[in-house]
Amino acid sequence: MRSDPFEAIGRNRVSLSVLTTPSDDNGLGHVFGGVVFSLMERAAYIAASRHVGMTCVARGMGDVEFQVAIEIGEVLHVVAEVLVAAHTSVLVQVDAYAERVVEGELRHTNSCLATMVALGSDGRPVAVPGRRPASRESRVAVLRGLAAKEILDRARHAVTEAFEEIATLDDATLEGRLASMGID
Ligand SMILES: CC(C)(COP(=O)(O)OP(=O)(O)OC[C@H]1O[C@@H](n2cnc3c(N)ncnc32)[C@H](O)[C@@H]1OP(=O)(O)O)[C@@H](O)C(=O)NCCC(=O)NCCS
Structure with a gap:
């Protein structure tokens, strides 16, 4: 076995x-x-x-x-x-x-x-x-993972900021933005 x-x-x-x-x-x-x-x-x-x-x-x-x-x-x-x-x-x-x-x-x-x-x-x-990456393959995997994490973190912050900005818009601006996207 x-x-x-x-x-x-x-x-x-x-x-x-x-x-x-x-x-x-x-x-x-x-x-x-x-x-x-x-x-x-x-x-x-x-x-x-x-x-x-x-x-x-x-x-x-x-x-x-x-x-x-x-x-x-x-x-x-x-x-x-x-x-x-x-x-x-x-x-x-x-x-x-x-x-x-x-x-x-x-x-x-x-x-x-x-x-x-x-x-x-x-x-x-x-x-x-x-964990210290021992091989070239694991060093590549670690750098790929860290790059992906950084990009995801940036995207999350950008979404939070966009949501906060949208929440502060007045009604006329909200309607204007929807109209510009073809949503009545
Ligand atoms: C997991 C938990 C204890 C974390 O608490 P928290 O206060 O959010 O912790 P933190 O803000 O310190 O973030 C912890 C890690 O999550 C990461 N993280 C935060 N928000 C994230 C998100 N939206 N997506 C992915 N990762 C995120 C942080 O970068 C951090 O990682 P790092 O220390 O390696 O940089 C808590 O969110 C929880 O209990 N969530 C429910 C988990 C669960 O039940 N999951 C099953 C599905 S319901």
Whole structure:
């Protein structure tokens, strides 16, 4: 028996698969987005918590989109991979795939960057252990993760500022802006 069951896939990667069934049906013969999202969060939880040896919770799941439908009866696969652990959070790349098992067709359906925060016993964020990247591949992954985190942080601040500015607009300006977008 293998001494480390994770040796083959690597400890930073988690792969979860589930056969979709009629209870997942959104009424159109397709899988509910929440079913896909749930598996993505679970995979991110395992990858992050295993990586830092602490319980992690999802603080943000990036910009999850559902551009490609998954048919009921297809197998949903989710692969989560830790990109970087820094400060109190772990950034996890999560990719979902659908497989028609009989035909042997596999297609990518969606992805997200999950921010998983490590929690202490008081339920508050705690610092995660930093890991020195040992190989070129892991140095590239860490820099990619940090670049993605910086971009996401900037985008979050920009959205907050835009929301605050919109909340201060008077009624005439609100109507003018909607009209300029073709919304009466
Ligand atoms: C996780 C939790 C304890 C964090 O508390 P908080 O006061 O938001 O903590 P902070 O503001 O210090 O942020 C903690 C980390 O999240 C990151 N973060 C903050 N807002 C974020 C957002 N919108 N998206 C992604 N990451 C975010 C911060 O950058 C920080 O990471 P860093 O220390 O590595 O830089 C709290 O938000 C919580 O309990 N959330 C619910 C988690 C949960 O139940 N998830 C399951 C889905 S319901």
